[in-house]
Amino acid sequence: MKIVVCVKRVPDTTTQVKVGPDGTSLDAAGVTFANNPYDEYAVEEALKIKEKTGPGEVIVISVGPAEAAQILRNFLAMGADRAILLKETAPGRDNFGVASALAGEIKGLAPDIVLCGKQAVDDDGAQVGAIVARLLGMPVVNTVTKIELAAGKAVAHREIEGGHEVVEVSLPAAFTAQKGLNEPRFPSLKGIMAAKKKPFEEKPAPAAEPRLTVIKMEPPAKRPAGRILGKGVEAIPALVKALHDEAKVI
Amino acid sequence: MPGPILVFVEARDAKVKKPSLEAVSEARRLANTLSVPVVAALFGAGVKPSAAALAHYGADRICVADSPTLALYSTDGYARLLADLVKQLEPQAVLLSASAMGKDLAGYLAGHLETSVAADCIGLAVVDGKLQARRPVYAGKAVVTCSFGRLPALVTLRPNVFPAQAPDPARSAPIEEVAVPFGLADLKSVVKEIAGAAGKKIELTEANIIVSAGRGIRGPENFNIIEELAASLGAAVGTSRAVVDAGWRPHEDQVGQTGKTVSPTLYFAIGISGAIQHLAGMSSSKFIVAINKDPDAPIFKIADYGIVGDLFEVVPALTKEFKAYFGR
Ligand SMILES: Cc1cc2nc3c(=O)[nH]c(=O)nc-3n(C[C@H](O)[C@H](O)[C@H](O)COP(=O)(O)OP(=O)(O)OC[C@H]3O[C@@H](n4cnc5c(N)ncnc54)[C@H](O)[C@@H]3O)c2cc1C
Ligand SMILES: Nc1ncnc2c1ncn2[C@@H]1O[C@H](COP(=O)(O)O)[C@@H](O)[C@H]1O
Numbered sequence: 421m422k423i424v425v426c427v428k429r430v431p432d433t434t435t436q437v438k439v440g441p442d443g444t445s446l447d448a449a450g451v452t453f454a455n456n457p458y459d460e461y462a463v464e465e466a467l468k469i470k471e472k473t474g475p476g477e478v479i480v481i482s483v484g485p486a487e488a489a490q491i492l493r494n495f496l497a498m499g500a501d502r503a504i505l506l507k508e509t510a511p512g513r514d515n516f517g518v519a520s521a522l523a524g525e526i527k528g529l530a531p532d533i534v535l536c537g538k539q540a541v542d543d544d545g546a547q548v549g550a551i552v553a554r555l556l557g558m559p560v561v562n563t564v565t566k567i568e569l570a571a572g573k574a575v576a577h578r579e580i581e582g583g584h585e586v587v588e589v590s591l592p593a594a595f596t597a598q599k600g601l602n603e604p605r606f607p608s609l610k611g612i613m614a615a616k617k618k619p620f621e622e623k624p625a626p627a628a629e630p631r632l633t634v635i636k637m638e639p640p641a642k643r644p645a646g647r648i649l650g651k652g653v654e655a656i657p658a659l660v661k662a663l664h665d666e667a668k669v670i
Numbered sequence: 671m672p673g674p675i676l677v678f679v680e681a682r683d684a685k686v687k688k689p690s691l692e693a694v695s696e697a698r699r700l701a702n703t704l705s706v707p708v709v710a711a712l713f714g715a716g717v718k719p720s721a722a723a724l725a726h727y728g729a730d731r732i733c734v735a736d737s738p739t740l741a742l743y744s745t746d747g748y749a750r751l752l753a754d755l756v757k758q759l760e761p762q763a764v765l766l767s768a769s770a771m772g773k774d775l776a777g778y779l780a781g782h783l784e785t786s787v788a789a790d791c792i793g794l795a796v797v798d799g800k801l802q803a804r805r806p807v808y809a810g811k812a813v814v815t816c817s818f819g820r821l822p823a824l825v826t827l828r829p830n831v832f833p834a835q836a837p838d839p840a841r842s843a844p845i846e847e848v849a850v851p852f853g854l855a856d857l858k859s860v861v862k863e864i865a866g867a868a869g870k871k872i873e874l875t876e877a878n879i880i881v882s883a884g885r886g887i888r889g890p891e892n893f894n895i896i897e898e899l900a901a902s903l904g905a906a907v908g909t910s911r912a913v914v915d916a917g918w919r920p921h922e923d924q925v926g927q928t929g930k931t932v933s934p935t936l937y938f939a940i941g942i943s944g945a946i947q948h949l950a951g952m953s954s955s956k957f958i959v960a961i962n963k964d965p966d967a968p969i970f971k972i973a974d975y976g977i978v979g980d981l982f983e984v985v986p987a988l989t990k991e992f993k994a995y996f997g998r
Contacts, residue, residue, distance in 0.1 A: 544808070552780020585863075
C-alpha cells in the first residue's frame with residue numbers, strides 16, 4: 421500500500437491569538453507552532469495500515485512555509501518513510517489553493533490511500549480533504565473513527581450527529597481522521613535519529629488564483645462581564661430569576 | 671442577470687433538519703437585498719411531502735430529487751446532483767448548513783466546481799452588491815471577513831446562529847422533480863447503515879440548551895445528576911476532554927477545540943475549569959452558567975452567571991427547582 425498523508429503546521433492550541441499589522445492575518449510573533457492534532461491521527465492510521473498490510477510506503481506532504489519542514493520531520497520520526505514540502509512564500513492560501521497544490525503532487529504518486537486530518541485547527545475549514553479527493557477522482561469519507569480494509573475496498577465509520585454512518589468505498593480512496601480513530605504513537609529516540617536520513621524533497625508550491633480572500637481579521641465580539649450570583653444552593657433563586665428575567669431562556 | 675441563491679436542504683429519515691430552515695431563511699434575507707430568487711434543493715427518499723413547507727421559509731422554487739437511491743446520504747451521489755443543479759441554475763451562492771452532511775457535501779462539491787468553501791460562517795452580508803462571509807478561525811479566537819473571487823460562493827452556515835424565520839403558510843412555490851441519473855452501483859461511496867444513537871438523543875450542535883460536566887464530576891457514575899438536570903430542561907449533555915480522556919463519556923459528547931463547536935442559547939459548565947480549548951467550543955453560546963467550587967476558575971471570566979459551590983449540592987437542588995418551575 422502506498423499511503424499519502426497531508427499534514428499542516430498550525431499554532432499550538434494554547435496560542436493567544438493577536439491580529440497582525442496587516443489586519444488580515446495572525447501576528448506570529450511569539451507563537452509556538454505544532455503538528456495539526458488531527459493529522460497525528462491520520463499519520464498513525466497510515467503507519468498502522470502499512471504495518472498490517474505488509475510492504476508499502478507512507479509519504480507525508482505539506483503546503484507551507486520553510487518552517488513547516490519541522491513538522492514533516494516530526495512525522496518522519498513517528499515512522500513515515502519520506503516527506504515532501506511544497507513551499508509557499510505568502511500565507512493566506514484558501515482551501516482550494518491548498519487542495520489543488522496537494523492534489524497536483526499526489527496525482528504523480530498514485531497512492532492507494534490519501535489521509536488527512538478532519539480539520540486544521542488554524543482556519544478550521546474541514547474542507548481540504550474532500551477537495552483533494554474530488555480533484556483526484558477518489559471517494560472521500562470524512563471524520564472517520566474506524567477504517568477496515570478488504571480486497572480493494574474500505575469500510576469506514578464516519579461520525580455524524582448522534583451516531584455514525586458505515587460507509588463503503590472502493591480504493592483508491594481518501595479519509596479524514598477524527599479523534600478516536602487511534603492513539604498516535606510518540607516518536608522514539610531511534611525514530612528521531614532515523615528521520616534525519618529519510619528522503620526529504622522540497623519544491624515551490626504552484627501559484628493558485630484565490631477564490632476566497634480574507635479582507636479583515638478581528639478579535640471575536642467580547643462577552644459582557646459575568647456575575648457571580650452567590651455561593652452554593654442559596655444562589656439558585658437568583659439564577660432562576662436571571663435566566664427568566666434577563667436571559668429570557670426559561 | 672445575477673443568479674439565484676441555491677440552498678441545499680438536509681433531510682435525515684425524510685425529515686428536514688432545523689439548520690436547513692435557518693439556511694433557507696438566511697437565503698431569503700440575502701435574496702431580498704440582491705433581488706434574486708431562492709431555490710431550495712431537497713434530496714432523499716420520501717422527501718417530497720416535506721417540499722412545500724420550504725416555501726413558508728422563503729424558497730421561490732423547490733427542486734426535489736426523491737428516489738430510493740438517495741435514502742441514505744452518499745457524498746458522491748449528492749454532490750453529483752448538486753453540481754448538476756449548479757450548472758443548470760448558475761447560482762451566485764450555494765448555502766448549506768455546517769452539519770456533518772453539509773460540511774462533507776460542501777467540500778466535495780467545491781472539488782467538482784474547483785472552488786473554495788467559506789466554512790462554518792456566522793454572518794453573511796451584501797456589500798456593494800457582493801456577498802461577504804464572516805467566519806471564526808483559530809477556534810473562535812478571531813473572526814475573519816472573506817470576499818469571494820469566483821462564483822458561486824460556497825458557504826456553510828453554523829447551526830443555531832442564523833435565525834429561522836416564522837413560517838408563512840400563505841407562501842407557496844413551484845416544486846420541480848429532479849431525475850436521479852445513477853443507481854447505487856454507480857456510486858463511489860455508499861452508506862451501508864447508520865449505527866449508534868442517531869436521532870435518539872438531542873444532538874449537541876443542534877441543542878438549544880446544553881448541560882456540560884467536567885472532571886469535577888469525579889466519575890462516570892455521577893453523570894446521572896447531570897442527565898437529570900438536562901432532562902428537566904430538555905437539554906443535551908456535553909462534557910470536557912478531561913472526562914473523555916478518562917473514558918467516562920464518549921468523544922462525540924466532547925465540546926471544545928478538538929470536540930464539537932456549539933452555540934446554544936444556554937450553556938451550563940459544571941465542574942469545568944474553563945481551559946482555552948474548552949472555551950473555543952462554547953464561547954459563542956448566548957448565555958453561559960458556570961458552577962464551580964473554585965472561585966478563581968477561569969470559566970467564571972466568561973460566564974454570564976456563576977455559582978461558587980459544590981456541584982454535588984447545587985446541581986440536584988437546581989434540578990428540583992427547574993422541575994417545579996416547568997411542572998415536570
Ligand atoms: C491539543 C489540545 C486540544 C484540546 N481540546 C479540548 C477540547 O476540545 N475540549 C476540552 O474540554 N478540552 C480540551 N483540551 C484540554 C484542556 O486543556 C483541559 O485539560 C480540559 O478542558 C480540562 O477539563 P475539565 O475542565 O473538565 O477538568 P479540570 O481542568 O480538571 O477542571 C475541573 C474543574 O472542576 C472543579 N471542581 C472539582 N470538584 C468540584 C465540585 N465538587 N463541585 C464543583 N466544581 C468542582 C474544579 O474547581 C475545576 O475547575 C485540549 C488540550 C489540548 C492540549
Ligand atoms: N497546508 C496544508 N498542507 C498539507 N495538508 C493540509 C494543509 N491544509 C490542510 N491540510 C490537510 O487537510 C486537513 C483539513 O484541513 P482544513 O480543511 O484546512 O481544515 C488537515 O487536517 C490536513 O490533513
